[in-house]
Amino acid sequence: MNGVHDMGGMHGMGPIQPEHEEPVFHARWEARVFAIVRAMGAWGKWNIDASRHQRELIPPAQYLQMSYYEKWLAGLLELMVKKELVTREEIATGRASMTAPPKAQPALTAGKVASLTAKGSPANRALREAPLFQPGDIIRTRNINPVGHTRLPRYARAKRGVIDRVHGAFVFPDTNAAFQGENPQHLYSVRFCARELWGEQAGARDCVYLDLWESYFEPCRTHNNSS
Amino acid sequence: MSDHDHDDGDHHQGPPSDLALRVAALESLLVEKGLVDPAALDALVDTYEHRIGPRNGAKVVARAWVDPAYKTRLLTDATAAIAELGFGGLQGEHMIAVENTPKVHNLVVCTLCSCYPLPILGLPPVWYKSAPYRSRAVLDPRGVLAEFGLTLDPETEIRVWDSTAEIRYLVVPERPAGTEHLSEEQLAELVTRDSMIGVARAKPAEARDRA
Numbered sequence: 026m027n028g029v030h031d032m033g034g035m036h037g038m039g040p041i042q043p044e045h046e047e048p049v050f051h052a053r054w055e056a057r058v059f060a061i062v063r064a065m066g067a068w069g070k071w072n073i074d075a076s077r078h079q080r081e082l083i084p085p086a087q088y089l090q091m092s093y094y095e096k097w098l099a100g101l102l103e104l105m106v107k108k109e110l111v112t113r114e115e116i117a118t119g120r121a122s123m124t125a126p127p128k129a130q131p132a133l134t135a136g137k138v139a140s141l142t143a144k145g146s147p148a149n150r151a152l153r154e155a156p157l158f159q160p161g162d163i164i165r166t167r168n169i170n171p172v173g174h175t176r177l178p179r180y181a182r183a184k185r186g187v188i189d190r191v192h193g194a195f196v197f198p199d200t201n202a203a204f205q206g207e208n209p210q211h212l213y214s215v216r217f218c219a220r221e222l223w224g225e226q227a228g229a230r231d232c233v234y235l236d237l238w239e240s241y242f243e244p245c246r247t248h249n250n251s252s
Numbered sequence: 253m254s255d256h257d258h259d260d261g262d263h264h265q266g267p268p269s270d271l272a273l274r275v276a277a278l279e280s281l282l283v284e285k286g287l288v289d290p291a292a293l294d295a296l297v298d299t300y301e302h303r304i305g306p307r308n309g310a311k312v313v314a315r316a317w318v319d320p321a322y323k324t325r326l327l328t329d330a331t332a333a334i335a336e337l338g339f340g341g342l343q344g345e346h347m348i349a350v351e352n353t354p355k356v357h358n359l360v361v362c363t364l365c366s367c368y369p370l371p372i373l374g375l376p377p378v379w380y381k382s383a384p385y386r387s388r389a390v391l392d393p394r395g396v397l398a399e400f401g402l403t404l405d406p407e408t409e410i411r412v413w414d415s416t417a418e419i420r421y422l423v424v425p426e427r428p429a430g431t432e433h434l435s436e437e438q439l440a441e442l443v444t445r446d447s448m449i450g451v452a453r454a455k456p457a458e459a460r461d462r463a
Contacts, residue, residue, distance in 0.1 A: 033363030033390045033414065038383035041399050043446075047377050049301045054275040059300070059375075060293035061279060068287070073418075077365050093366065093381045098275065110287060119277035121284045128286030135291035142299055142371075145342035148418035176416045178363055180390065192346070195417060212417055214348075219410075223391055230409040233390050236417035 026078075026172055027179060029085035034180040034223070055094040062101050067133035067141065070108040073148075074202035078174035079103050150209035152194035157239060158213060162188045164242040166215075174202035177241045181233075184221050189234060190214040197238055210238045305374035308339045309422060310443035312372060313454075314436045316349075317427045327351060330422060334372060344371035344420050350413065351424045352450070357408050358423045359397070359450035361389035362415040369420035373445055380449065390414055400451040423450040430457040 032038070050056040066076070079100035080088075088096065105111045115122055133141065158164060168183040169175065176198050192212040200208045215237050219227035282288040312334055316323035326333040330347035334340055340347075347369060350358040362368065366381040379385050389396050393410045397403070404410070413421045425447040431439060434457070441460055446452035 031364055032383055032387040035383075035387040035391075038387045041379050041382070041384045041388075041396065043379045043400070044377065049305075049375055050297070051378075052272065054272040056297040056301070057275050057279055057293060060296035061275075061282065061288060063296050064288045064292050065282070080365070089383065093378065095271065098271075098278075102278075111281065111285065115281055115285075116278065119281050121281060125285070127284065131287055131289040131292065133292045134289045135295045138292055138295040138299060141342065142296075142304070143341040145340070145345040145371075147345040149346065176364060178414070178416065180363075181414075190348075192417070192419060198417075212419075214419070227391075228394065228406075228410060230407070231393060231412070232409070233412045233414060235414045236419050238417075 026081060026174065027170055028081045029088050030081045031178050033178045055092075058094045058098045058101070062097050063141070064131065064133040065101060065105065065110070067131075067137075068108075068110065069132070070110065071104050071204075072196075072201055073146075074174060074196070074198040075204065076100060076104065077198075078202040081174065148196045149192075150194050150196060150207065152209050152211065154211075156191050156211040156213075158188045158191070158211075158242070160188050160190060164188060164213075164215060165245075166237065166241050167243055169241070171199065173199065175199050177237060178235070180222055181217060181235055181237075184217055186215040186217040186221070186235075188213050189216045192236065195238070197240070199238075210240055212236055212238055300370075300375050304371060306372070306443075306445035306448065307440070308337075308374075309369070309372035309445070309448045310440040311337055312339070312349075312422065313424055313443045313448065314440035316424055317431075317439055318436045323351075323424075326424070334422075339371045341371050343367070344369045346419045347372075347422060348419055349422045349424050350411065352426050354405075354426070355408060356411060357397075357404055357450065358411045358413060358421075359389060359393050360413045360415065360421045360423060361386060363387070363390055364414075364416060367415035367418075367420065369422055372422060373448060377445070397451060400446065402452055423448050425450075425452075425454040428454050428456050434460065 080096045083096060083099055102116060106113055112122060163185060165185050166177060166182055194209040195212040197208040197210050200206050214234050217233050219231035219233060222233060283290055316326050322333060326349045330349040334347055352358055363386050366376055368376040390412050393412050415421060428442060438460060442455040444452060444455060447454045
């Protein structure tokens with residue numbers, strides 16, 4: 026979706042404000058939100074792409090005003106309601122309704138935390154089809170404007186780039202975020218000249234690399250025979 | 253418009269006490285429903301406050317500086333090379349290391365959200381997750397680096413890595429001059445979080461000599 030989260034290339038967001046000796050969390054509630062999001066994710070009712078998309082759905086004016094963990098909290102509440110783990114009434118009152126008995130055991134217990142963080146959840150998948158593109162191939166990204174989740178930022182649409190690496194097949198976020206399946210596709214690192222993205226004002230030597238899925242490219246392939 | 257209007261931090265807006273109360277109420281609700289284990293929450297917080305952070309990445313970089321064979325492995329298969337030092341997992345399942353040289357400077361961003369290599373850098377700082385950095389790192393990397401006090405030779409090629417997938421990036425900063433006498437552990441002290449994101453160089457040797 027063409028949301029305000031898709032910030033690459035925007036002006037007017039103000040100066041970068043690094044904080045000296047920044048703590049990991051600025052308040053206890055931030056730490057609890059971070060941990061609750063991870064612990065609720067362990068139920069497997071949603072996936073990382075759906076979580077990201079839920080935060081993208083925060084209205085733009087609010088998105089820009091909210092702190093990072095406020096966005097995490099807002100996204101979590103919506104997902105929990107959608108997946109019927111809690112009701113809005115329960116959130117409002119802070120009390121569990123009597124309709125659903127408590128779960129016998131949480132999905133993430135303290136003993137499983139070390140293995141959750143150590144193993145993670147790899148997003149690569151086996152795929153029978155060979156990648157259509159090879160390093161050095163010139164591609165053009167598609168001009169797409171989906172209303173749902175995508176990881177092709179606006180600034181890199183309808184742009185010419187060169188395949189730099191072939192990563193293998195990975196879960197496709199655009200469908201996974203909508204609970205329409207993982208649909209793994211080949212993923213590539215693509216090098217774009219800064220001037221292709223931003224015009225003459227950009228540095229002649231500079232470039233931007235993005236990790237992009239095969240279906241983000243126009244189907245025709247051009248071998249980079251000139252180089 | 254004040255400078256604070258777009259700050260992503262929590263310390264400039266909203267009454268934190270209100271948020272604190274809401275989050276505490278939510279936690280107790282989820283515990284009552286058997287959905288979360290408060291001890292698991294404690295363990296998660298402890299993990300990222302005390303066990304996982306940029307010291308991990310600094311060890312990786314220092315090893316690469318002293319061991320050319322390790323550096324080759326790191327630049328070829330970063331996930332495996334980082335696992336050799338015991339690091340990996342959540343949000344570092346698929347790693348790529350990119351090396352800064354006098355001719356090439358690498359910078360990592362996530363314009364769409366806040367993707368960051370957690371196992372080697374810990375949780376990202378607020379500025380990394382905030383609109384000013386996410387909007388301008390790809391558009392004006394030299395301006396962004398200048399804001400961090402880093403001015404590059406105009407001939408240096410800047411490579412910005414926008415983390416749009418589940419690949420996470422580690423910048424291997426240049427080893428500072430005059431550090432031949434330092435041990436691997438001493439070198440690791442020169443490797444800052446910012447140098448592994450690419451918004452700073454590693455600390456100069458004198459930083460350690462002064463300490």
